[in-house]
Amino acid sequence: MTTRDEITAGLSEILEEVAGVNPDDVAEDKSFTDDLDVDSLSMVEVVVAAEEKFSVKIPDDEVQNLKTVGDAVTYIQKASA
């Protein structure tokens, strides 16, 4: 099973690739929109890339609940369990 740190590191790579987020800024308590400046279109890209990277499905109605990096980590960990 993938650890929370591994998932955070994977998300961090995706965030840097699609939205230019500095990996040093990525932490579980950071909000995608308020802290990391990820806009709605980039968030779609992050979700699609995360689905591929972690082999999970993240339905659109789940995405609105993923406010912070930690929310996404929890969801991905549960979905891939």
Added chain:
Amino acid sequence: MTRPDVVVTGIGATTPLGGDAASTWEAMLAGRSGVSALEQEWAAQLPVRIAAQLKVDPSERIDRIKLRRLDRSEAAALIAAREAWEDAGLAGAGLDTQRLAVVVGSGIGGATTLLNQDDILEASGPRKVSPHTVPMLMPNGSAAWVGLEFGAEAGVHSPASACATGAESIAWGLDIIRSGRADVVVAGGTESVIHPLPIAGFASMRAMSTRNDEPERASRPFDKGRDGFVLGEGSGIVILERADHAAARKAKVYARLAGAALTSDGYDIVQPDPEGRGIIRAMSGALRDAGISASDVMHVNAHATSTPVGDMAEIHALRKAVGSQPVVTATKSMHGHLLGAAGAVESIATILAVHHDVVPPTINLDDPDDALDLDVAAHQARRLTIPAALNDAFGFGGHNAVLVFTKA
């Protein structure tokens, strides 16, 4: 009410000849060709395997994350617009953005985005299609990005008149300032469709040169051996400004945009009227609008795309509407045909010709067409005093745009 004078206070370009207006102009005066063989794998199957590609890739001027959201035509427009803005001294000038408008058009828009995303759709399904697809392919995308860059609030417009677009955009800019809706207009055109589908489409029309073995000699307006246009990509942007506004901020002025005219042939979807009636009306109308007589026009930057029919129809029209005195050039011989950007990049060449009193050459004019009865600056740049000059641009659909630039 007296009509305000409109002047050009900034220029910017990214073309097959250079990554900015200065290097493009220098390459033009030197008579260099920006046409080369297409080395991409997809080109091998095409009847046309040459094009004039951007000299400087947009990735050298725009950061990676921004570039992910831009069609290549949008990136080119943004690069040219930033240069023009800077050149006009508007960066940090505190311009009233409610008096700032943008007119930037494209002939085809984000076709390469559309086609690339369709490949993704076919290969990987709809969920993999980029959420940036629509703003990248919409034809107003370039104008919108340029508007956002400078915070323009007096209107953002995007004419689409095929290969007349770049010149038509500048004509709209003139109207906007004259009608009092803005003090400054960022105007021009952009295009980037070097992709197998557009090339195959134009090639199927038999509109393109197939001189694949001699790329640099393929674009040869007015020459007996011309066999079609060479596709180019890039963008040209000018800053148009009300003359008293420019004077108040002590801006440098390249030239006056003295007049413009837009007409339509009402003849055929792609064939030019063989009598050239629509382009004659555009030329005469532009001169009338500028309030100058035909004999003042000492230079014409012709639309001349290097197609067998079009080049001579234009010469015939020039002879009728303007007379025999202008020194003509076709800079497409060097940078190819930039479609919706052509009229803008060639306007910049016309503006600089008026500013510096020099006509850039028409290269490859080795064996002039027997019907060529105007003086063309073949091979070498030509120095002469240019009080007034025309830029012509015509497009599929029967669109005709003619602009008149005069000394400031």
